[in-house]
Amino acid sequence: MGRLTGGDPSLLRRINSAVVLHALRSAAPPASPTLTDLVKVTGLSRPTVEGVVEGLMDTGLVVEAPAEGGEARRQGRPARRFRFRREAGHLLGIEIGPHRIAALMADLGGRVTGSAHAEVAQTASADERLDRVRSVTAELLERTGVPRSRLRAVGVGTPGIVEADGRVRLGTALPGWTGLALGDRLRRSFRCPVLVENDANAAAVAEHWKGAAIGSDDVVFVLAGLSPGAGSLIGGRLHRGFGGAAGEIGALHLLGRQASPEEVLSTTGEPLHPLDEAQVARVFTLAREGDERAGAAVERFMRQLVHDVAALVLALDPELVVVGGWAAGLRGVLEPLRAELARYCLRPPKVAQSLLGDSAVATGALRLALDHVEEQLFAVESTVTARR
Known part of the structure; x- marks a missing residue:
């Protein structure tokens, strides 16, 4: 032009x-x-x-x-x-996680028209995981009767530090993920714009759009799991940081100032191995049954999680903290977090549990795809408005 x-x-x-x-x-x-x-x-x-x-x-x-x-x-x-014509094009939002692949289909108005998901082994290679992404999306396209050519944009949420071009700079949660040119690999399959984002960032966008953070523009979303991550919105806009690593609170133990997750959740004095969700679920089950060592491990886990979140809240001063991820379902996680934030923060934020649950990441990825299409449709109007 x-x-x-x-x-x-x-x-x-x-x-x-x-x-x-x-x-x-x-x-x-x-x-x-x-x-x-x-x-x-x-x-x-x-x-x-x-x-x-x-x-x-x-x-x-x-x-x-x-x-x-x-x-x-x-x-x-x-x-x-x-x-x-909201049906003039379609969007996909995809979550690529350690245990499952989930996809949502929507029209150009953001109305969800279909969904699909499949389990995947945590030990699956990058190629195996991407093959599962292709099979899940192919199933969804066939079931909804949408030709691949009608896709206007695809959003993807995945663990790791993601660069602007969709390359995963660091991704320790999934085998073979570090250095993976994820955006390029997926563009070959979809032949339309593919936007790749960190999973906690995508979930933060989702909660602001359709979840617990509607009406709040300064938000921290905590994806609480084995290695917690966080996404944040400042003034209603996603804050990625200079290199896309904002909110990586799960890396704090690498600085040597905290115990590792394997040490925190140990019930034997030796690091927990293997560190996976099945093992961790067993620790929490034992704690509920009254096992003292398991109870102490859960207490350490909770204390470290709330301290990590408090550090982020002190830096960003959000109006609201939303807690999601599998740990959000743990009994009593919200009250300890509220108490710690009240103890450390000059103005404690509100604390809420995710309303979107395990659909948060895919929903946020869908919103990112919709944002991209809206920028294309209304870019001139936005540019003119910005100049006034």
Whole structure:
């Protein structure tokens, strides 16, 4: 595309198109605006709106809607109504985790239209795990009847420190993940934009969109597990840090200032081996049954988790901390966290449990894909707004 200038008519057309499309997409279903409605909402002239709508219909993003019931019964020709075609494209949100692959399908309005998941061995190689991703998404596409060519964007949430191009710079939770060009590998399968993000970051986005953090723009989401991670929103925007490593609180023990997870959860004096969720679940079961050593291990785990979170809260001063991951279901995790934050923080945040549970990562990945498509559709409007 050539360089646009302030007087370039093509820029004006793009601005008008983005404004009208935004108005149509924002109309609450089943309402379908008329041309008169669009003129009022956008402030554009009627001939301009008519021309833009015809152009958007040519692209397949807008379609003429049927007349509403009352209008159809009146004499004379009813006013033409239009709607944004949410079904004009589709999005995928994928979670690639240690034990499972999960995928969500949505239309361009963000409405979930299908889901699929499959178990995967924690010891699976990178190639085996990616093969499982392909099989899960192929199943979902076939079940929903969506051709692969209709995908507009794919979001992916995965453990590890993820660079902007989708390469996993460090990923110790999954075998063969460190250094993996995950974004490039997946783009070969989907042939559309693929956005890869850290799983805790994706979950933070999800809770802000559809979960416990709706209405809160300064949020810390804690993905509490064997090696806890955190994602944060500042002013409603995801904070990744300079290198994508913001919120990696699970790495604090590597600095030598804390015990490792294997030591924290040990009931024998020797590091817990193997360190996996089955072993850890056994420790928590023993603690509930009254085993003193297991109870002490659980107490150490809780204490270290809340101290890690407190350090992040002191740095970011969020309004809300949301706790998710498998440890969020542990009895009593929220109250100790509230007590520790009240002890250490000048203004303790609210603490809530995730409302999305094990769908948080895939939901956040879906939201990232939707954000990408919205940037494409409304980029001109956003740019102009930013310059004002």
